[in-house]
Amino acid sequence: MNYFFRSILLICLLFETLNFAHAQSTTIELSNNKVVVGGQTCFLHLVKEKQTLFSISRAYGVELSVILQVNHKTEVTVNVGEVLRIPVVDSKTAVAPMLVKKEDDQFIYHVIKKNDTFFSLSKKYDLSIDVLKKSNPNIGDVLSLGSVFMVPKGIKKEKKVIVQTHPKHDKKYYYHVIQKGDTESAIARKFFMKLRKFRKLNPQLKGKALTIGSWVRIPRYLVPPEYFVEKPVEKDTIVQEIEEDKLIVNEVVERPLSQQKIRIALFLPLYLEANDTINEIVTYKDTLRIVNERNTRTVFPKSHNFIRFYQGILLAVDSLQKEGLSVDLHVFDTERKPERVQRILSGIQYTDLDFIIGPVYSNTFSLVASFAQKRGIPIISPLSPKNSLLKTNPFVIQLNTSIESICGRISDYVGSDLEMKNLIVVHPDRYQHLSEYQLVKDIERQLFEKGEYWKNDEMSYRKISFEEYGLFGIERILSDTCENVILLPSTKQPYVENIISNLNVLSQRFAIRLMGFPVWKRYNSLESELFYNLNLSILTPYHIDYKEEKIENFVSSFRTKFKCEPNDFSFRGFDLCRYFTKAVSQYGNHFPDHLSELQIDLLQSHFDFKRVNAFGGLENQGVHFVNYSRDFKIRHHVPNFESK
Missing domain, CATH: 3.40.50.2300 (Response regulator)
Incomplete structure (x- = not known):
């Protein structure tokens, strides 16, 4: 007898399972009719043949208990022709709707979830928003949570490639490309310019907002050298392998030892x-x-x-x-x-x-x-920079x-780029007997004997005595349209400290590059901030980069x-x-x-050792170029001077 009842129970369970599976496979058309009851928006769903509360719950993505509560039902039953209120749910009560199929030959069927927007769907499926709206005319402008969204197949979003170009950097200007977060004030501060001067150089900005990808021009002398270094182009593997082979072939063989x-x-x-x-x-x-x-x-x-x-x-x-x-x-x-x-x-x-x-x-x-x-x-x-026996x-x-060689190197460096420069020698009275006077002689030999002064229309050269004309006299000959390169032919500590302290007052209004001597770095009374403000550049035989x-x-x-x-x-x-x-x-x-x-x-x-004359010894004339830049960075490199 017990065996008989167990068999009957097993057959009933199997029958219910088949009915459940059949119900799951029934296609349920979602309603677009809505009604507001007690402040809650609901869909009005007409129950059709073979539909169950469970299948309806899954189709709308609403918990079964919520549907029972809204419709005041105590049993999980439903009659054909009955109208059910299906609440428009939030993310807490939403469940994934049951779809008969997720895609077919024409569409992908996407169930709207929390945080889905037209923009996010456009990005996800690589389609324009207009195409998505045309494929879903009943959706409207607001996406309903749990609704089914049709995504058409075989359509690709048109991509517009905007190529932004800017002029090539020249001897006068650096062309800065506007990036996200740039403002006129920020760019002017970045390159240590007055905002008024920045706007004067870029009249196209008047009354307009900065647009990403456009460009503005900055005087070249205000821009650090690394901004002009082109980024290396990535090479493919084949080219790299060929170049590596060349390096191996041309490898320098180390010279055998002559003496152990x-x-x-x-x-x-x-x-x-x-x-x-x-x-x-x-x-x-x-x-x-x-x-x-x-x-x-x-x-x-x-x-x-x-x-x-x-x-x-x-x-x-x-x-x-x-x-x-x-x-x-x-x-x-x-x-x-x-x-x-x-x-x-x-x-x-x-x-x-x-x-x-x-x-x-x-x-x-x-x-x-x-x-x-x-x-x-x-x-x-x-250790000594001066040796009387060197010439004999x-x-x-x-x-x-030696000081004389440093002067020559400074002259070579300054003379290598004279365009858009206002060259000023600030000298003490009666300085012709000093070793540093060699700097003035070398500079004037470059300008006048070799004719560099007449080749460059956009440069000027002046000499001024600080004792005679003071700070006011220097201010009058400074330029606000180009870089002012100031040469100070002296290593006398009190004089140098006095000049640098005074020039610092002018550094806030004019673009100054002060050329100096290595010994200046040992003057403890000079704060390093003064060097940065004056864009101090030094040619020195020794430099340590820690x-x-x-x-x-x-x-x-x-x-x-x-x-x-x-x-x-x-x-x-x-x-x-x-x-x-x-x-x-x-x-x-x-x-x-x-x-x-x-x-x-x-x-x-x-x-870099050079023989001083036919009968003399060798002097090291190799130097480092060290710059205390206005952005409070120390830059240094070994300049490559052409042999004279």
Whole structure:
């Protein structure tokens, strides 16, 4: 008996399942008739044959319990011909409607969900809004949640490609393309222009709003150089492979070593005795003298920089030995005593040396330079920018660039671009005897003897005495239509500080580029803000960029080895030792004639050695160009001067 009832129950369940599936497959046409009952908008749905409350609920995307509540039903039954109120639901009560098919040959059937808009559907299906509205004439302007939206197939949205062009940058102007968020004031501030001047240069903007893709012009002298660098075009794989093959074929083969062991003599005023003395604590017990060393050693002030220089050389020797070179370094403490140097020279007269570094003071350097000349040994003057023996001793190599050579490089740099420039020399009274006067002579040779002044109609050149005419006189000859390049031929600290402080007042109204000398950076009383305001540009033989990885590695190694911080002298000692040791290893004792062929990556130096005359030595004339820009960035590069 139990078996009989279980069989009957199983047949009934199977029958109900078949009826449910049949109901699910019944197509239900959604009503467009609406009525407002009690403030709630409802569809009026006429129940047809084979429709159930469950199928109607799924078709409209409304919970079954909501339909029962609105229509005051207690049972899940419905009669053919009965009119049901189906509420227009929100996202909380909406369920996915049941569709017989999601697409056919002509349409995709999309059920409207929360946040769907004509714009989002246009983006999703890549069709214009007009096409979507024409395919759904009954939808209206508002999309109803849960309604079915027909998306036509086989139609593609027309894409309009708008190509924005702007003039090519020229010698006068940079053409800035308007981007999102740009305003007239923002662009003027970005390029440090007065708003009135910006509008005067761009009269097309009068009474109009900025449009993305249009352009405005900015005076070229106000624009940082990186704005003119064209972005590299991405190349396809084939082209890149071909170029890589060329690089492999043209790879430079490293020159074989000419000499494995290098012998160096280093003469420095280390003041070792003085350092020992100041670190001694002397006490007496009865008549017995007791000497103890301080727990924390101090450095004799006069020897501080020279010890840092020596430490830089030691670090270079370590790196060279790791590369397979053998360096024999002889170190001598000269202090500042010629008689001490004479004793040292007597002791090394039979020692084979490849080159000598130092001494640093002229009274001791001359003795060692004479010794070096007699034996044909190159001798390097490491720190002084002025050496009287440079013009008469062919074995002298001066590492620091002289004031006269710096003046020549400034003249070359200024003379390389004279268009749209107002060139002004602000000089002290009676300055013709100064070394810096060479700058004025070089500039005027460029302008008048070589005829550059008459070739450029859009440049001017003036000289003015600050003592005689003051700040007011300078202001009267400044231009507000082009860049004012001011040359200050002086390294006298009080004079330079006075001029810079006064020019800073004018920097807010005029575009100024002040050309200066490396020693200015050591004037502690000058705040760095003044350099940026005046767009200071300096040509210097030494520059350290602490953002470079090689600098970080050097500083880290220095701290580890010596437990202190490196200074400029440390970098200079490292570069000097590494450069000339490499030169000897590649070219032997003829290395001074091949320095122009040497390519070595250095930390702070740029070496470009030139012989000063037929009978003299070599001077380094390589410089870095360092600019303290108005946007408070330091830019630097190595200028490429054409040989004169």
